Amino acid sequence: MYEPKIIGFLCNWCSYAAADLAGTSRIQYPSNMRAIRVMCSSRIDPEHVLRAFVNGADGVLIAGCHPGDCHYISGNYKTERKYVLMRKMLEQFGIDPRRLRLEWCSSAEGGKFAQVVTEMTEELRTLGPIQLGAGD
Amino acid sequence: MVGSVMVVGGGIAGMQASLDLADSGFRVYLVDKAPTIGGVMAQLDKTFPTLDCSMCIMAPKLVATGRHHNIHLLTNADIINVEGNPGNFTVTVKMNPRFVNAEKCTGCGLCAQYCPVEAVNEYDERLTLRRGIYVDYPQAVPLVYAIDREKCIGCGLCENICQAEAIEYDQTPSEEKVNVGAIILAAGFDEFEPDTKKEYGYGRFKNVVTATEFERILSASGPFAGHVVRPSDGEIPKRIAFLQCVGSRDEKSNKYCSAVCCMYATKEAIIAKEHNPDLEATIFFMDMRTYGKGFEQFYQRAQSEYGLSYIRSRVPCIEENPETQNLLLTYETEDGTITKAEFDMVVLSVGLEPPKSSQELSTVFGVPLNDYGFLDWKIFEPLKAKEGIYACGAFSGPKDIPDTVAQASGAAAMASGVISGERGTLVEEKVYPQEIDVAEQQPRIGVFVCWCGINIGGIVNVPEVMEYASTLPNVVFVDQNLYTCSQDTQEKIKQAVEEHNLNRVVVASCTPRTHEPLFQSTIREAGLNPYLFEMTNIRDQCSWVHMHTPEEATEKAKDLVRMAVAKSNLLEPLKSSSVEVTQSGLVIGGGIAGMTAALGLAQQGFTVHLVEKEDHLGGLLRSIRFTMSGEDPQEYLATLEQSLRDHPNVHIHTGTTVERIDGYVGNFTTALSSGEEIRHGICVVAVGGQEHKPASYLYGKDERVVTQLEFEDMLSKGVKAKTVVMINCVESRDDTKEYCSRVCCSEAVKNALKLKEKNPDTNVYILYRDMRTYAFREQYYDRARENGIVFMRYDPETKPRLEKKGESLVLYAHDAALDLDFELHPDLVVLSTGVSPYDNSALSQMLKVPLDRDGFFLEAHMKLRPVDFATDGVFMAGLAHSPKFIDETISQAYGAVARACTIISKERIETEPIIAEVDEELCCGCQVCIPMCPYNARELDEEENIVKVNEVLCKGCGSCVAACPSGAAQQRHFRDNQLSSMIEAFVRR
Numbered sequence A: 001m002y003e004p005k006i007i008g009f010l011c012n013w014c015s016y017a018a019a020d021l022a023g024t025s026r027i028q029y030p031s032n033m034r035a036i037r038v039m040c041s042s043r044i045d046p047e048h049v050l051r052a053f054v055n056g057a058d059g060v061l062i063a064g065c066h067p068g069d070c071h072y073i074s075g076n077y078k079t080e081r082k083y084v085l086m087r088k089m090l091e092q093f094g095i096d097p098r099r100l101r102l103e104w105c106s107s108a109e110g111g112k113f114a115q116v117v118t119e120m121t122e123e124l125r126t127l128g129p130i131q132l133g134a135g136d
Numbered sequence B: 001m002v003g004s005v006m007v008v009g010g011g012i013a014g015m016q017a018s019l020d021l022a023d024s025g026f027r028v029y030l031v032d033k034a035p036t037i038g039g040v041m042a043q044l045d046k047t048f049p050t051l052d053c054s055m056c057i058m059a060p061k062l063v064a065t066g067r068h069h070n071i072h073l074l075t076n077a078d079i080i081n082v083e084g085n086p087g088n089f090t091v092t093v094k095m096n097p098r099f100v101n102a103e104k105c106t107g108c109g110l111c112a113q114y115c116p117v118e119a120v121n122e123y124d125e126r127l128t129l130r131r132g133i134y135v136d137y138p139q140a141v142p143l144v145y146a147i148d149r150e151k152c153i154g155c156g157l158c159e160n161i162c163q164a165e166a167i168e169y170d171q172t173p174s175e176e177k178v179n180v181g182a183i184i185l186a187a188g189f190d191e192f193e194p195d196t197k198k199e200y201g202y203g204r205f206k207n208v209v210t211a212t213e214f215e216r217i218l219s220a221s222g223p224f225a226g227h228v229v230r231p232s233d234g235e236i237p238k239r240i241a242f243l244q245c246v247g248s249r250d251e252k253s254n255k256y257c258s259a260v261c262c263m264y265a266t267k268e269a270i271i272a273k274e275h276n277p278d279l280e281a282t283i284f285f286m287d288m289r290t291y292g293k294g295f296e297q298f299y300q301r302a303q304s305e306y307g308l309s310y311i312r313s314r315v316p317c318i319e320e321n322p323e324t325q326n327l328l329l330t331y332e333t334e335d336g337t338i339t340k341a342e343f344d345m346v347v348l349s350v351g352l353e354p355p356k357s358s359q360e361l362s363t364v365f366g367v368p369l370n371d372y373g374f375l376d377w378k379i380f381e382p383l384k385a386k387e388g389i390y391a392c393g394a395f396s397g398p399k400d401i402p403d404t405v406a407q408a409s410g411a412a413a414m415a416s417g418v419i420s421g422e423r424g425t426l427v428e429e430k431v432y433p434q435e436i437d438v439a440e441q442q443p444r445i446g447v448f449v450c451w452c453g454i455n456i457g458g459i460v461n462v463p464e465v466m467e468y469a470s471t472l473p474n475v476v477f478v479d480q481n482l483y484t485c486s487q488d489t490q491e492k493i494k495q496a497v498e499e500h501n502l503n504r505v506v507v508a509s510c511t512p513r514t515h516e517p518l519f520q521s522t523i524r525e526a527g528l529n530p531y532l533f534e535m536t537n538i539r540d541q542c543s544w545v546h547m548h549t550p551e552e553a554t555e556k557a558k559d560l561v562r563m564a565v566a567k568s569n570l571l572e573p574l575k576s577s578s579v580e581v582t583q584s585g586l587v588i589g590g591g592i593a594g595m596t597a598a599l600g601l602a603q604q605g606f607t608v609h610l611v612e613k614e615d616h617l618g619g620l621l622r623s624i625r626f627t628m629s630g631e632d633p634q635e636y637l638a639t640l641e642q643s644l645r646d647h648p649n650v651h652i653h654t655g656t657t658v659e660r661i662d663g664y665v666g667n668f669t670t671a672l673s674s675g676e677e678i679r680h681g682i683c684v685v686a687v688g689g690q691e692h693k694p695a696s697y698l699y700g701k702d703e704r705v706v707t708q709l710e711f712e713d714m715l716s717k718g719v720k721a722k723t724v725v726m727i728n729c730v731e732s733r734d735d736t737k738e739y740c741s742r743v744c745c746s747e748a749v750k751n752a753l754k755l756k757e758k759n760p761d762t763n764v765y766i767l768y769r770d771m772r773t774y775a776f777r778e779q780y781y782d783r784a785r786e787n788g789i790v791f792m793r794y795d796p797e798t799k800p801r802l803e804k805k806g807e808s809l810v811l812y813a814h815d816a817a818l819d820l821d822f823e824l825h826p827d828l829v830v831l832s833t834g835v836s837p838y839d840n841s842a843l844s845q846m847l848k849v850p851l852d853r854d855g856f857f858l859e860a861h862m863k864l865r866p867v868d869f870a871t872d873g874v875f876m877a878g879l880a881h882s883p884k885f886i887d888e889t890i891s892q893a894y895g896a897v898a899r900a901c902t903i904i905s906k907e908r909i910e911t912e913p914i915i916a917e918v919d920e921e922l923c924c925g926c927q928v929c930i931p932m933c934p935y936n937a938r939e940l941d942e943e944e945n946i947v948k949v950n951e952v953l954c955k956g957c958g959s960c961v962a963a964c965p966s967g968a969a970q971q972r973h974f975r976d977n978q979l980s981s982m983i984e985a986f987v988r989r
């Protein structure tokens, strides 16, 4: 069976902590995502997302702190603005924008984190492997 | 004198005080009764009024406290004796056994999985069960398990399973003597137990819960994983009632007001509503006391945006429908109407009581308690329990988190003030060997894969991962460890670095959030720069979450190791640079806040410049004639001024303003209007506020209409009037000023009582909207009613009207409680008009710090950084921040002192190593990055037309880097090529 590859950019302070909490709470989710820890979600620039897809990732998750909770005051608002832009950009490149997801997870939301990864994996399974330039 | 401090209580207050002390050169012993620190805040879901996730904002403090090399945690401990004097106490601490060796326990939690014993989980407010061997919560500090010996059956399973051999059934209590110069009591509070209030059915009716229980129910990490369901049947409640003042403002339990319940109930109702938008949430209350910064706006939004209903009534009584287990409330509104309403669930807003240990603490430390059992304090010395012993947080009275944190810093300043001469004498700096220069070397990577007992190794095939790692580029050494974090493994890692000339180390184990610093320190001991370390998480984010698919977990672990190795190849040593600190302070504003801060800094041994625009010191305090508790403010002011004038470290600049401020933390230069130029390392903004001058109620048109401060002055000289009417909330909580000014209700009560004391025959009326005499101020409200002062409530829709008929004043009022119109003929009308900020715009621009919507200065974080600005090195205190009482201002001013000392106590400050940088060759000067930085750390160098990073101000979030179109901006340790290498290592195989 086809298994999507997902890159997850997680901010150090909330979403990475949420992923840790999913672990300490032993909440099970599919193993398709590999996390890359960054200090703040605002570090992610469109190029990283594009690079992931171009190299063969089937999905990219960006997760940060809830609005207002960013450890660096306002980073996640910037991420949100960029996210809108990135989705547009993906469309232009012929990549289904559903392959990119932005989520807020607080460090108490282990369950939510697991759910996000589960949902995303399922959605990507139905979308099938990424095919660059083939209308994806 | 001894350069160390004991802090008793490890909640948010204790942690803050400890961190401030440890960061300014003192050794700290932090003692907690419980096996872990964190206190009540660790149980909260979110915090008001910003709805921040409580654990998210607290966890960094927990970790910092646990890791600080100058903070020694003594958990599971009781204080049994104190001897000695200020500057030199000897405290005997009884260390209760936890039956787990704290040195050996890695916190992996395997024992709890095997433990067959179930016990009530206190952390989850008894709504769930935990094991006989346990930690309260996953983020706990120290992360060391404890055996509940009352429940333990001694089966030995944990001992067998624990591969770290940490279980020690035979531990016995021990005693430790600790020598400290000062003591801070931060014992917190306990909750009112509603069992005694039979009418609420708590304990009998399953769907009646306390607010803390409800807090756990709301929490994603709580008993129902964040699903808001009721305990009896797990159904989603559609109607929830919140009952205010349970165990507060009550003759039969606690007479005082608990100060936080109106806000927490509103918060909980809002969160519940966010979980279920169809929820009907009703709050039954007497007075809505939303008096703090941003609170009134929160209350307004709760109604307008979230549609919460607020019903002013006596606390209802509750019956249960035995079939549905719904709850029938009977309540009486102000006009005497009795109504019945049905709810699915009831939340009791239980009050705050003194901690159960308060009597014991009072005896051991010889400190006084007040009538309610909280610590006793004086208005001008709010942080002092007695000489050398200080107190902060809810132990000295119910208060919210920001007030608690400000007090905690304040108590740290008081404590260190006593022993400031001993700064730096007991702190330890770790010495590391000379760093090996790896610049010219080819990467030689060592990979260590952890079994974590069987936590990882039971699922992930560790030998296979290890084998795989050895095939990766530049990996020259691999090893597996039972516990990579154990002490002996650190030695093994060091040896490996030496024997195999490793210049990069990768550990695949648990989470870097807790363990990275340990491994970084290990490789530093082996002579490597700590940033040549990379960690990947194959436990929390792999073996624990893919327990049923071991093969997939192993594949994932291999990928993660490959990604970490890829990044490791590109790692480079990072250094923090350091800049010299001008070890002196500037305080702007010479009112009580500024004077207190200046004296505090001077007592810490630093030169301080106090700048005041008026020709005299004192600010608004000059207009205060009385206090509620009977002290003389003017006498206090005179003494304070004298101490300042006598202190050799203090330079007073009256009749002077600040013209320009340049520089940044550690190195400011300020030009004064006098032409003088001052160099200073920190700045305290204490510019104060003013009494609002109203445009309504004939103020300024008839001299019988005065403000509270004007009235206070009249009172001190003698007032002749038969009828005095006070009107509260004049031009407050409305379109003129949205916020509540916090102090006016109590000021009105104070002045009314004073008037009655002087002229018992005068008729005094107070027209109010909500009486906000929070915390212990409630007793004066009670006294005012006993003394015949008439309180009449009005609604904002039917405000009182004042007219002049002939020569007399006529006041038309509508009593909202009785729904009746009244006519009064006052000789004097006193308006409670609240506090307004000065025009702070110029100063805010000079310092590049923000103002809030109301024009007060905006702190870095509403909850946990109440005296800091987001800009390092700038602090605030007093009315410049928001309206507050004298004692609160003093606490906050000392808070600013402690925060400032964390900077100016050092000769040099180190910059963060992981920060942004600019490649000058690539930068085109487009300046897109500048507004991205929330810390003003980026600036255009106009001469060279390139942007430069101020390394002291940069916090290393990387948002500027993501914005840079040319790739000139990079974030150290998270460079584009480093991130790309990880991306490619995963997807491209």
Ligand code: FES
Pocket (backbone or CB within 6 Å): A011, A012, A013, A014, A015, A039, A040, A041, A042, A063, A064, A065, A069, A070, A071, A072, A075, A076
């Ligand atoms: S730190 Fe989490 S989004 Fe900024």
